Structures are given as structure tokens and as C-alpha cells.
Amino acid sequence: MDESELFKGLMNSTAYCSELAKVDIPFYKSIDTEFNENIKSVSSRFMRLIELLLSKVDRSRAEDIVDVEDIDNRWAEVSDTLDILFEKADYSIDKAQGLLKKPAIETHASTSDVANKKPKKEKLPYKVIHAAHLTKPQLRFRVQPNNSREFVWSWKLTEKPHSLVPLEKIIAQVKLDPSLKNSLPHPYEPEIQNSVYPPWVSEMSNPIDTGSVDETEPIWVSTESQLSDMLKELQNSKEIAVDLEHHDYRSFRGFVCLMQISNREKDWIVDTLELREELEALNVVFTNPNIIKVFHGATMDIIWLQRDFGLYVVNLFDTYYATKVLGFEGHGLAFLLQKYCDYDADKRYQMADWRIRPLPREMLKYAQSDTHYLLYIWDHLRNELISKSAERKENLMQSVFNSSKQISLRKYELEPYDPIYGLGTDGWRNVLTKFGSSKIIGREALMIYRALHDWRDSVARKEDESVRYVLPNRLLIAIAASKPVEAADVFSISKQLTPIARMYVEDIVKVVQEAEKLYNEQVDREKSQFKEVEKQNQPLAVFSESNTLGDYKVDSSVFEISKQNRSKLKTLLANGSAFWIEGQSQDDLRKARKERLFIVNQNIPFSLTLPCTQGHVESELNVKQSTVTEAANPSLNGEKKQEPIVIRDLGLNKQKRDSSKLNHKEPSNPIEERNEDIEPSEASTSVSKKRKQKKKKKNSGKLTIEAEHVSNDSPIINEAPFDYKNQKNFIADLDSDVGKNKFGKRGFNPLNKVSLPKRNTRELKKRKVSDGKSTSY
Amino acid sequence: MDPEYSELFERLNKQLDNVEDVLKPLKDAESIFELAEGKSELEQAKLYITMSYAINSTLYSFYKLNGIDASERPVMQELQRVKNYISKIQQAEKNVNPKTEAVNTSNAAISSSSSNRPKVAKDAATRIIKHHT
Numbered sequence: 001m002d003e004s005e006l007f008k009g010l011m012n013s014t015a016y017c018s019e020l021a022k023v024d025i026p027f028y029k030s031i032d033t034e035f036n037e038n039i040k041s042v043s044s045r046f047m048r049l050i051e052l053l054l055s056k057v058d059r060s061r062a063e064d065i066v067d068v069e070d071i072d073n074r075w076a077e078v079s080d081t082l083d084i085l086f087e088k089a090d091y092s093i094d095k096a097q098g099l100l101k102k103p104a105i106e107t108h109a110s111t112s113d114v115a116n117k118k119p120k121k122e123k124l125p126y127k128v129i130h131a132a133h134l135t136k137p138q139l140r141f142r143v144q145p146n147n148s149r150e151f152v153w154s155w156k157l158t159e160k161p162h163s164l165v166p167l168e169k170i171i172a173q174v175k176l177d178p179s180l181k182n183s184l185p186h187p188y189e190p191e192i193q194n195s196v197y198p199p200w201v202s203e204m205s206n207p208i209d210t211g212s213v214d215e216t217e218p219i220w221v222s223t224e225s226q227l228s229d230m231l232k233e234l235q236n237s238k239e240i241a242v243d244l245e246h247h248d249y250r251s252f253r254g255f256v257c258l259m260q261i262s263n264r265e266k267d268w269i270v271d272t273l274e275l276r277e278e279l280e281a282l283n284v285v286f287t288n289p290n291i292i293k294v295f296h297g298a299t300m301d302i303i304w305l306q307r308d309f310g311l312y313v314v315n316l317f318d319t320y321y322a323t324k325v326l327g328f329e330g331h332g333l334a335f336l337l338q339k340y341c342d343y344d345a346d347k348r349y350q351m352a353d354w355r356i357r358p359l360p361r362e363m364l365k366y367a368q369s370d371t372h373y374l375l376y377i378w379d380h381l382r383n384e385l386i387s388k389s390a391e392r393k394e395n396l397m398q399s400v401f402n403s404s405k406q407i408s409l410r411k412y413e414l415e416p417y418d419p420i421y422g423l424g425t426d427g428w429r430n431v432l433t434k435f436g437s438s439k440i441i442g443r444e445a446l447m448i449y450r451a452l453h454d455w456r457d458s459v460a461r462k463e464d465e466s467v468r469y470v471l472p473n474r475l476l477i478a479i480a481a482s483k484p485v486e487a488a489d490v491f492s493i494s495k496q497l498t499p500i501a502r503m504y505v506e507d508i509v510k511v512v513q514e515a516e517k518l519y520n521e522q523v524d525r526e527k528s529q530f531k532e533v534e535k536q537n538q539p540l541a542v543f544s545e546s547n548t549l550g551d552y553k554v555d556s557s558v559f560e561i562s563k564q565n566r567s568k569l570k571t572l573l574a575n576g577s578a579f580w581i582e583g584q585s586q587d588d589l590r591k592a593r594k595e596r597l598f599i600v601n602q603n604i605p606f607s608l609t610l611p612c613t614q615g616h617v618e619s620e621l622n623v624k625q626s627t628v629t630e631a632a633n634p635s636l637n638g639e640k641k642q643e644p645i646v647i648r649d650l651g652l653n654k655q656k657r658d659s660s661k662l663n664h665k666e667p668s669n670p671i672e673e674r675n676e677d678i679e680p681s682e683a684s685t686s687v688s689k690k691r692k693q694k695k696k697k698k699n700s701g702k703l704t705i706e707a708e709h710v711s712n713d714s715p716i717i718n719e720a721p722f723d724y725k726n727q728k729n730f731i732a733d734l735d736s737d738v739g740k741n742k743f744g745k746r747g748f749n750p751l752n753k754v755s756l757p758k759r760n761t762r763e764l765k766k767r768k769v770s771d772g773k774s775t776s777y
Numbered sequence: 778m779d780p781e782y783s784e785l786f787e788r789l790n791k792q793l794d795n796v797e798d799v800l801k802p803l804k805d806a807e808s809i810f811e812l813a814e815g816k817s818e819l820e821q822a823k824l825y826i827t828m829s830y831a832i833n834s835t836l837y838s839f840y841k842l843n844g845i846d847a848s849e850r851p852v853m854q855e856l857q858r859v860k861n862y863i864s865k866i867q868q869a870e871k872n873v874n875p876k877t878e879a880v881n882t883s884n885a886a887i888s889s890s891s892s893n894r895p896k897v898a899k900d901a902a903t904r905i906i907k908h909h910t
Binding site for chain 2: 002003005006007008009010011012013014016017018019020021023024025026028034035038039042043045046047049050052053054056057059071072075078079081082085086088089092093095096097
């Protein structure tokens with residue numbers, strides 16, 4: 001297809017259509033039949049063309065397009081068709097420019113990884129985990145287990161090989177000291193404490209590979225003759241590996257089902273169910289300090305050996321502690337088997353039921369693998385401990401030995417049942433905190449729970465079943481919480497009721513109901529006690545009444561009350577006296593403060609008088625007081641201003657002016673002194689001027705007014721030389737001045753009582769103001 | 778009928794005959810994507826854009842011919858998209874073959890200013906560099 005030709009054709013056809021569209025097409029259609037037919041034919045051609053084009057892009061969207069209305073109604077489909085073309089174009093353009101890149105990481109999974117994955121092992125069948133059909137092997141034990149609560153356990157030792165302290169001595173100690181009965185001493189404690197590893201243990205050696213488990217066949221030991229044969233070979237060994245398989249689900253105290261022992265040449269599997277009482281003979285090997293006993297995780301093995309067989313271990317090496325000291329990633333036997341032997345142990349059998357007889361082949365192989373490789377591992381661990389000891393300058397072998405020694409010193413002790421406090425690993429308190437703290441609420445539920453727990457323990461001991469087999473902890477709590485009234489209630493709690501629980505359903509209901517009765521009785525007792533307390537309160541009231549009635553008794557009671565009152569009064573007085581004493585002290589403090597203040601006030605004037613002469617001091621005081629009065633009483637200024645008006649009227653007569661000036665000067669002493677100084681000579685006038693200058697420096701503009709006043713007065717006095725005239729004027733003016741002053745002041749200040757020095761100050765100010773104005777006038 | 782209009786109709790029919798002749802390979806093929814096989818990326822892009830132009834152009838002509846105002850229809854937007862894609866293809870051609878310039882017969886429909894890149898002012902750049910050094 002030629003795109004350019006297509007473009008040409010389409011553009012030209014568009015142009016012609018536009019040309020035709022210039023006319024009014026609907027109008028011409030109605031007028032001209034031929035025009036209408038032409039339009040129809042061309043339109044149909046265009047429509048068929050559109051249909052062709054759309055169908056070639058996306059056929060499903062281009063169906064049944066007949067009219068323009070179809071296109072408008074289905075524009076979404078047309079738009080989608082166009083979008084397909086545009087997206088394809090975008091992709092092609094980007095690819096041409098090289099903008100598309102392949103993803104860096106492919107998501108395909110590699111087949112090798114899938115192959116490397118280990119297939120998940122299915123769980124063991126239930127028969128292997130719990131052989132419920134099996135008769136109890138403990139029924140065939142020669143010595144039946146004693147599960148009684150009063151049972152006191154003692155050693156199973158009949159003789160003590162490789163002993164430092166004979167067995168007779170230890171037994172004698174126990175008899176002498178009664179307190180040791182409940183916690184017997186460890187019979188081999190001195191031997192274990194004094195034991196030392198043989199010297200060859202601290203030397204490097206090549207690990208001895210004993211081959212695969214499949215290459216050797218374990219030796220089954222179930223008769224005494226086989227046991228004696230094993231003992232002979234073990235006594236010739238330098239080291240042996242030991243492991244145990246224990247069962248505790250269908251037995252109250254549990255028992256050992258299997259013992260695996262290996263040396264460098266052979267593997268033995270001992271049937272401990274058959275040889276339970278004969279295995280004490282192994283102490284010849286286990287307590288021999290020249291033979292190293294290699295265990296892994298011997299914490300519980302040591303206990304079980306003592307309990308079931310009377311066996312004790314001297315010179316134990318626990319590979320678990322070696323992994324701890326060396327800092328390995330894993331601490332289990334499976335880790336060591338994988339690390340040194342590349343052997344994948346099937347750990348599903350760890351929880352299998354080892355009571356099964358005869359044992360399946362898989363279980364035998366698993367049991368053998370627990371000890372078959374252990375000596376090889378012990379060689380490797382020893383070499384690593386020795387080499388790292390050299391690096392770190394520590395004796396790592398000794399530290400592992402010490403830890404193993406502590407494990408050897410563990411001893412078996414019976415854990416008594418504690419119905420009151422619920423102590424112990426299986427005690428009711430532990431179980432309650434783990435499982436039922438949110439369900440057992442209230443005292444009644446707690447009593448029922450404790451009763452059921454006690455019942456479960458007694459039934460387990462009687463039936464020689466584990467507590468978990470009789471009634472699991474969760475079920476125990478569920479029953480206690482629901483408080484069943486009849487057997488149907490117990491069955492409705494759980495569909496997986498244990499066989500013994502089904503057997504003892506009636507007993508369970510009885511226990512629950514008895515616990516409820518006990519609780520109700522307790523509640524009733526408490527109520528009755530409360531009532532008794534109320535009854536006891538009444539006779540006390542009666543006694544008090546009788547006391548008040550009797551005359552003598554009344555007196556005694558009053559006396560007693562008076563005694564109490566006296567004691568109270570004494571306490572009150574004591575408190576009061578303390579309070580008042582404190583008050584007095586406070587008053588004394590206040591008085592002292594006041595006295596100090598008075599002293600301070602008295603001292604002030606003395607300090608002022610010392611540096612200055614009396615005249616200056618008085619003038620300064622007057623000035624200060626005047627300033628204070630002005631500040632305190634601004635209204636006085638207005639009064640002062642009113643007085644000069646009178647003076648102006650008087651001032652018209654010169655004689656009166658002179659007389660008024662002289663009269664104003666007379667009442668104050670310092671002014672008189674100044675006048676006397678001025679008259680005799682010019683030198684005295686200069687001295688007075690100096691004094692005035694000093695005052696100017698100290699005081700403000702007020703003194704300037706005084707200076708002008710004085711300077712104006714001096715020539716007038718000089719002009720009048722005759723003394724007689726002056727004398728006459730003084731006498732006459734005194735009388736007139738006295739009257740004027742009194743009346744004037746009374747008229748202007750009728751309500752004020754002012755002291756004399758203040759009056760003097762006012763007069764001085766008035767003179768200043770009036771004199772200034774008169775001079776200008 | 779007016780002879781002018783009859784002449785226009787004759788020419789229009791001729792153009793449609795030409796278009797149909799060009800589209801014969803498409804008619805014979807099952808789909809446009811079948812025709813695109815075996816071609817280069819740019820040729821494929823051209824084919825797709827031509828196809829979309831054909832659809833929109835035909836719709837536009839149909840609207841005009843029936844007296845419908847096409848400016849109100851979404852066809853105008855689609856035609857604008859076609860123009861943008863044509864300029865895209867031209868730029869891609871320049872990037873792939875910078876020396877040779879492809880001759881486009883549909884150049885009249887494209888504004889030349891939008892297709893040109895802004896050029897660096899070499900004289901100004903040299904002056905700036907000399908000034909700073």
C-alpha cells in the first residue's frame with residue numbers, strides 16, 4: 001500500500017467535499033432530485049470505506065455501523081480503535097530510535113534451585129509416636145514403681161566400685177543426720193570432685209573414622225550373658241559414647257526404654273526394659289576415671305541413670321558444652337553430625353514411642369546413629385579445643401571438663417505434691433499462670449480448679465499414667481471454668497476427651513460439686529461470723545448503760561473523763577505555750593526593729609550638722625522645706641500671686657516701698673546680720689557678695705532674685721546717712737507691719753494653720769516677686 | 778442540476794476510485810497488522826498513522842457531505858493527534874538517519890516550526906567561554 005497516494009486521494013476528496021459543503025446541501029437535496037441521488041451514492045461509498053478501515057484494525061468493534069448516528073453513539077469503540085493504531089505507532093517509533101531496553105533480570109526460576117530443595121518429610125504415623133495398644137512394660141518390672149506421695153526415694157546402689165569413700169560410711173552419715181533423708185547426698189561426690197582427665201586427653205590425635213551406620217550392625221543386648229560380654233569389651237576401652245531413650249507419657253515417673261553404647265569397634269543397643277535391675281553392673285565402667293564417657297546433652301541422662309539403674313558417671317565429657325565453648329552456630333547433636341560426618345539424622349524419631357518391641361529397623365538405625373559417630377566427633381572437638389587453647393592461652397578443655405563435672409553431680413530427687421501453694425513444675429500455680437490466668441476467675445472457680453488438679457494427680461499415681469495422659473492442662477482448665485453439673489456437660493466441653501477422663505466422668509462431676517459445696521460452706525461461715533460480730537456489739541452498749549446508771553460507776557467514769565481532759569489540756573497548754581512563746585519572740589523582734597529605726601532617725605541630724613556652720617545649715621533647711629511645700633501644695637502659688645497686686649498699689653509712694661522692704665527684713669535673724677555687714681564698710685559688702693555667690697552655686701534661680709533685691713537696696717541705704725530717721729521708721733513700721741501681716745494672712749488663708757518658719761519662707765518669696773516687678777515698673 | 782455541481786461529483790467519484798484502488802491490498806489482507814509484517818519500524822509507524830488519518834479524514838468528509846458541522850465532533854481532536862504523530866515520525870527519521878532527509882509528500886499538512894529543534898548560538902557560546910577563561 002502506498003501511503004503517499006492514499007494521502008493524496010483522501011486530501012483531494014476532502015477538498016471536494018468542502019467545496020460542495022459551501023452550498024446549502026439540505027436545501028438542494030429537497031429541490032434537486034439528481035443532486036440528492038448523487039449525495040446518497042457518494043455518502044454510501046464513504047460509509048463503506050469507513051467500515052472497511054475500521055474492520056481491518058479491530059473487527060469486533062466495526063460491526064453494524066450503518067449510519068452517522070451509529071458512529072456517534074459508539075464513538076468510544078471508534079476511539080479505542082484509533083488508540084490501538086496510535087499505541088502501535090508509538091511502540092514502533094521508540095523501537096526505531098533504540099529507546100526500548102530489555103529487562104536486566106529475568107524472572108525465570110532456575111531448575112537447579114528446585115532440585116536442590118529437600119522434599120518435606122511426612123510425619124511419622126501415630127502408631128510410632130504413641131503405641132496406645134501396647135501393654136505397659138512397667139507391669140512386667142521386677143520392682144514395681146512406687147508412685148505414692150509419701151514415698152521416700154533412696155539410692156539403688158548395692159556396692160560402690162572405684163570408690164574413695166566407701167558406701168558404708170555414707171550410709172552411716174545418713175543415719176546419723178535425719179535431715180539428709182529427704183535430700184540424700186551424691187554417693188560419688190568426692191570421686192567426681194577429685195577426678196582428673198587422663199593425660200592423653202590433652203594430646204592431639206587423628207580422628208578415627210568408624211565408617212557409616214549402614215556398614216556396621218548394632219548388637220542387641222537383652223540377656224545377662226550379652227551384658228557381661230559387653231562389659232568385658234567396654235572395660236578395655238579408653239572412651240565410650242552413651243545415649244538414652246526415655247518414655248514418660250504412659251508412666252507417672254517415666255522410665256528409660258533404650259541405652260545405646262559405642263566404642264571404637266562396636267555399637268550396642270541395650271534393652272533396658274528387660275535388664276532394668278541388672279544394669280547396675282555398668283558402674284564398673286561408668287565410674288572408672290580412666291575411661292572417658294562421651295554424652296551429648298547429658299542433663300537429663302544423668303538423672304535417669306540414677307533413678308532407674310543406680311548408675312553414676314565419673315569423667316564425663318558433654319559435647320554440648322564443647323559446642324558452647326567453641327562458639328558453634330548450632331548446639332544440637334544433629335548439627336555436629338552434619339558438620340563432621342555429613343550425616344542427616346532423622347530427628348522425627350526423637351519423639352517416638354521407644355516402648356515398641358521389636359523395634360523397627362529405622363528406629364534401630366536412628367538409635368545407633370546417636371552414638372556411632374559420637375567418638376569421631378569427640379576426636380574433632382578435642383583437637384579444636386586443644387588448638388584454640390593454644391591460640392587464646394586458656395584451657396578450654398578444662399572449662400568443658402568443669403561444666404561436665406557439674407552435670408555429673410546432679411542428683412535425682414522426688415518432687416513432692418504441694419496442694420496448698422501449688423509449687424513445682426507441674427504444680428497448680430505454674431499451670432494456672434501458663435494456661436488459665438484468663439479463664440479461672442473468682443474464688444469459686446479457683447477452688448474447683450485446685451480440687452480437680454489434686455484429683456488428677458491422685459488418679460495418675462494410682463493408674464501409673466502421666467498427668468498429661470489423664471487430663472491435659474488445657475482440658476483441666478476448661479472443665480474447671482465450665483463447672484459441669486452432670487456427665488453430659490463434661491462430654492460437651494471437648495470431643496477429644498482422654499480415655500481415663502471418660503472412665504472417671506462421674507468422679508470429675510463429684511469433685512466439682514464437692515468443691516462448690518466447700519466454697520458455699522466457707523461463704524456461710526463468713527456470713528455467720530459477721531452476724532456474731534454484730535451480736536457481740538450489742539452487749540457492749542448494755543455495759544455502757546449500766547456504767548452510767550450506777551452512782552459510783554458514774555463518778556468513776558467522770559473521773560476517767562476528767563483524767564483524759566486533763567491530759568488533753570496539758571497537751572493543749574504545752575502547744576499553746578509554745579505558740580505564745582514564739583509570739584513573744586516575734587514581738588521582741590519587732591520592738592528591736594523599731595528601736596533600731598529610732599536610732600537611725602536620731603543619728604541623721606547629727607551627721608548633717610558636723611561638716612557645716614549653723615547659719616548655712618539653717619538656710620539650707622529653709623530652702624529644702626520651701627521646695628517641699630511648693631511640691632506638696634501647688635495651690636499656694638496662686639495665693640502668692642494675688643498678694644503682689646496690693647503691693648503695687650502701695651508702691652506708688654517711694655517712702656512706703658523703703659519702709660516695707662526694711663520691715664520685711666527684720667523678723668528673720670540672718671537678714672539682720674546681712675544689713676549690719678553692709679552698712680559699716682565696702683569690704684563687708686564684698687564679703688556678703690561672696691557668700692551670696694556660694695548660695696547661687698548651691699541653689700537655683702531663686703537666689704538670683706534675692707541677689708537683685710539686695711543690690712537694689714544697698715544704694716538707698718547709703719543715701720540716708722542720719723541714724724535718727726532710721727530709728728523712728730523702725731518703731732512705727734513694726735506696729736503697722738504686725739497688724740497688716742496678721743490681717744492679710746487671715747484674709748487669704750483662713751483655714752490653714754501654718755508654722756512660723758513656713759511663713760518666713762512665704763514672705764521671702766513674695767518680696768522676691770514683688771521687688772522684681774516693681775523694679776521693672 | 779447545475780453543471781458545476783455535476784462536475785464536482787464526477788471529480789469526487791474519481792478520487793474515491795483512486796482511494797479504493799490504493800486500499801485493495803488492505804481489502805485482501807485480514808488486518809492492517811498483517812500488512813505491517815516484514816517492514817521496518819518506521820514504515821510500520823507510517824502505516825499505522827496513515828490508517829488513522831484515513832479513518833478520520835473519511836469521517837470528516839462524510840460529515841461535510843451530509844451538512845453536519847464537523848468542528849463540534851471529536852473527529853477534529855483525532856485529526857490533531859494525527860498531525861502530532863506525523864511530526865513525531867519525522868523527528869524519529871532524523872534521529873535514525875541524520876544525514877539523509879526523507880521526502881514527505883504530506884509536508885503541507887505539518888507546520889515546519891514545530892518539527893525543528895532549537896539550535897545552539899555558537900558565536901555567543903564561544904564569546905562567553907573566551908570571556909570567562
